[in-house]
Amino acid sequence: MAQYEPEPVTCVATQHVYAEGLRNCTWSSCREGCTGQITRCHQIFVNYSKTPFRHFKPNFDIEWDISNTRLLINAEGCGYPPTVNCSLFTQQYGYQSTGTPFPCYYSRVYPDTVVTRYSWDETLRQLILSIAIPNLLFATSIAILSYWYCPGCGRTCNKYMHHFPNEDDDDEDDVY
DSSP, X not given: OOOXXXXXXXXXEEEEEEEXXXXXXXXXXXXXXXXXXXXXXXXXXXXXXXXXXXXXOTTSOOOOSEEEEEEESSSSXXXXXXXXXXXXXXXXXXXXXXXXXXXXXXXXXXXXXXXXXXXXXXXXHHHHHHHHHHHHHHHXXXXXXXXXXXXXXXXXXXXXXXXXXXXXXXXXXXXX
């Protein structure tokens, strides 16, 4: 786990690069869709200070702890609409916003990783759901299939089985 700082710190965008082509887009600050090739990308670089954003004063000369590191929209750097909108992201943090302080979260394990959105509760909720739902569906389907297949599961199972007559049964009533 990246162990992001739970309290937002102070960030300032230093550079915004728009690039095209696979060679120029080795990474992206924001991608709509996590599985496709990156052929167009916005790369935003930031400086950040470990000073909490709520203590930041605009006229205060701040010393940056990390300079020119990558800014990502979230821990993955990608997502799907409507949660992730890269046009709004680049307008808010890139282009003319360069030099404007904003809150961000840095990773205590990987200090070069900075994100704009982070919520431990949301991350934990998504992790639990991604583990619980598939396992619950798997267990339910195994239980249903076992019940249908198992010949010894009771009388309810026997009504679905075809009963073939034995040789001892009377065939007098049968008309050929």
